[in-house]
Amino acid sequence: xxxxxxxxxxxxxxxxxxxxxxxxGTSAEFYAMDTNMSVTAYDGNAQNAVSAVRDELYSLDxxxxxxxxxxxxxxxxxxxxxxxxxxxxxxxxTSAIEYSDATAGAFDITVAPLVSAWGFTTDxxxxxxxxxxxxxxxxxxxSHILFGGDGTITLDGGTKIDLxxxxxxxxxxxxxxxxxESGVTSAMASxxxxxxxxxxxxxxxxxxxxxxxxQKPSGxxxxxxxxxxxxxxxxxxxxxxxxxxxxxxxxxxxxxxYPAESGLTSVTVVAPANGDEHGDGPGHGTMCDAFSTALxxxxxxxxxxxxxxxxxxxxxxMVTEDGRxxxxxxxxxxxxxxxxxxxxxxxxxxxxx
Ligand code: AMP
Ligand code: MG
Numbered sequence: 001x002x003x004x005x006x007x008x009x010x011x012x013x014x015x016x017x018x019x020x021x022x023x024x025g026t027s028a029e030f031y032a033m034d035t036n037m038s039v040t041a042y043d044g045n046a047q048n049a050v051s052a053v054r055d056e057l058y059s060l061d062x063x064x065x066x067x068x069x070x071x072x073x074x075x076x077x078x079x080x081x082x083x084x085x086x087x088x089x090x091x092x093x094t095s096a097i098e099y100s101d102a103t104a105g106a107f108d109i110t111v112a113p114l115v116s117a118w119g120f121t122t123d124x125x126x127x128x129x130x131x132x133x134x135x136x137x138x139x140x141x142x143s144h145i146l147f148g149g150d151g152t153i154t155l156d157g158g159t160k161i162d163l164x165x166x167x168x169x170x171x172x173x174x175x176x177x178x179x180x181e182s183g184v185t186s187a188m189a190s191x192x193x194x195x196x197x198x199x200x201x202x203x204x205x206x207x208x209x210x211x212x213x214x215q216k217p218s219g220x221x222x223x224x225x226x227x228x229x230x231x232x233x234x235x236x237x238x239x240x241x242x243x244x245x246x247x248x249x250x251x252x253x254x255x256x257x258y259p260a261e262s263g264l265t266s267v268t269v270v271a272p273a274n275g276d277e278h279g280d281g282p283g284h285g286t287m288c289d290a291f292s293t294a295l296x297x298x299x300x301x302x303x304x305x306x307x308x309x310x311x312x313x314x315x316x317x318m319v320t321e322d323g324r325x326x327x328x329x330x331x332x333x334x335x336x337x338x339x340x341x342x343x344x345x346x347x348x349x350x351x352x353x
Contacts, residue, residue: 025040025041025042025043025046025186025187025202026040026041026042026046026047026049026050027039027040027050028050028051028053028054030054030057030058032054032057032058032060032061032171033057033060033061033064033167033168033171033191033192034164034192035168035191035192035193036192037057037171037189037190037191037192038189038190039053039054039175039187039188039189039190040187040188040189041179041182041184041186041187041198042184042186042187042201042202043183043184043185043186043202044179044182044183044184044185045182045183045184046182046184046187048182049178049179049181049182049184049187052178052182053174053175053178053179053189056174056178057171057174057175057191060167060170060171060174063086063089064089064163064167066112066121066160066162066164067121067122072086072089073089073161073163076153076154076155076161077112077155077160077161079154079155079157081148081152081153081154081155082152082153082154083151083152084150084151084152087151088280088281090151090153091281091282092163092166092167092170092282092286093109093145093153093161093163095166095170095282095286095287095290096109096142096161096163096166096290097109097142097145099166099287099290099291099294100142101142102306102311102312103290103291103294103295103297103298103306105141105142105254105255106253106254106293106294106295106297106298106302107165107166107290107291107293107294107297108140108141108142108254109142109161109162109163109165109166110139110140110141110142110144110145110159110160110161110254111140111162111165111252111254112159112160112161112162113136113139113140113158113159113160114128114133114136114137114140114252114254114257115162115164115250115252116160117132117133117136117257118248118250118252118259119241120239120250121162125241125243125248127243127248128257133256133257133258136158136257137257138158139156139157139158139159139160140159140254140257141159141254144156144158144159145159145161165234165251165289165290165293166286166289166290166293167289168191168192168193168194168232168289169194169230169232169282169285169286169287169288169289169290170282170285170286170289171191171194171285172189172191172194172195172196172230172232172285172286172289173274173278173281173282173283173284173285173286174280175187175189175191175196175285176196176198176273176274176278176283176285177274177278177279177280179198180198180276184198185198185199186198186199186200186201186202187199188207193232193233193234193235193238194230194232194285194288194289195209195230195231195232196229196230196273196285197209197226197227197228197229197231197273198228198273199227199228200227205225206225206226206227206334207225207226207227208223208224208225209223209224209225209226209231210222210223210224211223211224211231211233211266211268211317211319212233212235212237212266213319213338213341213343214235214236214237214265214266214319215237215265217237219338219341220338220341221266221317221319221325221338221341221343222317222325222327222335222336222337222338222341222345223335223336223338224268224270224317224331224334224335224336225334225335225336226270226334228272228273228275229270229271229272229273230269230270230271230272230273230284230285230288231268231269231270231288232268232269232270232285232288232289232291232292233266233267233268233292234251234266234267234292234293234295234296235265235266235267235296235319236249236250236251236259236260236265236266236296237249237265237266238250240259251293251296251297252297253297254297260296260297260299262296262297262298262299262300263299263300263320263321263322264295264296264299264300264303264318264319264320264321265319265320265321266296266318266319267291267292267295267296267303267316267317267318267319268292268316268317268318269287269288269289269291269292269295269314269315269316270288270314270315270316270317270330270331270334271284271287271288271312271313271314271315272284272313284313284314287312287314288314291312291314295316295318300318300320300326303316303318304326304328304348307328307348308350308351310350315327315328315330315331316328316331316348317331317335319343323342323343323344324343324344324345324346325337325341325343325344325345325346326346326347326348327345327346327347327348328347328348328350329347329348329349329350332347
């Protein structure tokens with residue numbers, strides 16, 4: 001019965017991805033960063049590890065929140081600045097800027113005023129007037145984030161930051177670190193579309209991570225078999241509103257201020273775990289989160305070009321509006337197509353065909 005229930009819960013996907021174990025471990029399920037999260041550990045000091053993860057992510061949420069007036073990010077956004085003591089947030093912002101530069105601005109945490117203009121911060125959705133977007137767009141861009149010699153960060157007037165596109169990935173990096181320190185070798189964390197799998201399942205097999213079907217989010221476009229990895233999905237179907245029959249989703253093109261219309265319906269970025277040597281700070285979880293958002297904005301061609309450049313170590317599953325699922329060849333033996341999904345599956349190779 002319990003197993004049946006577990007299977008039912010696994011089928012009821014709350015987020016973009018899910019990973020299900022068979023044996024019972026020690027789990028924590030909680031709500032943070034605007035999403036449902038769950039962490040399950042199977043060995044080591046599992047009990048301590050999952051509660052430490054939960055506490056850490058609650059505290060990170062409070063510090064990164066844009067809606068809490070006393071959070072570190074709110075203070076930065078209201079002109080107070082980020083003091084040097086908030087070194088971890090400063091490091092996260094530095095990584096965000098690196099990923100913004102790497103993706104020619106497709107990922108950009110300074111989209112905050114645009115996100116607010118569309119109502120995604122408060123859930124009071126609206127289509128902003130072009131005049132309003134024209135007023136906000138000049139304040140978007142990493143060059144408006146200023147680093148003082150003393151380690152403080154301030155923003156140019158009118159610029160605000162939103163870490164919604166990267167914070168859960170960073171949270172997954174922290175999961176890996178805490179699980180590692182607690183001697184856990186088999187675990188998985190599901191943080192709202194951000195999955196981290198540690199080691200393999202207790203039975204020794206790979207974790208199975210479903211890639212949600214953007215057209216029918218209760219089903220899959222495929223399943224990944226992963227060990228020691230991050231898998232992060234961004235999709236227009238995850239958060240949106242409709243007006244006059246048109247859908248407006250939460251991933252914005254920083255160049256136009258409008259929801260990105262790139263021909264993609266979801267992007268899943270997969271990368272190896274950081275490894276126990278990594279220590280703290282942003283790692284591959286953060287990278288996957290930034291790139292899933294960025295590549296969704298960039299669209300198929302630019303995303304493939306970026307992947308082929310090989311500057312960063314990751315693989316991709318992209319679902320297109322015209323019914324294709326593109327899988328980069330690093331995942332060839334890890335991706336299982338979904339029978340009857342109706343998608344046409346294509347492998348993308350490292351060298352242009
Ligand atoms: P994700 O679900 O990781 O793709 O992140 C989407 C969230 O990141 C949105 O809800 C916004 O808060 C923020 N965001 C939207 N567009 C961008 C963008 N182009 N670059 C960075 N963050 C963004
Ligand atoms: Mg993201």
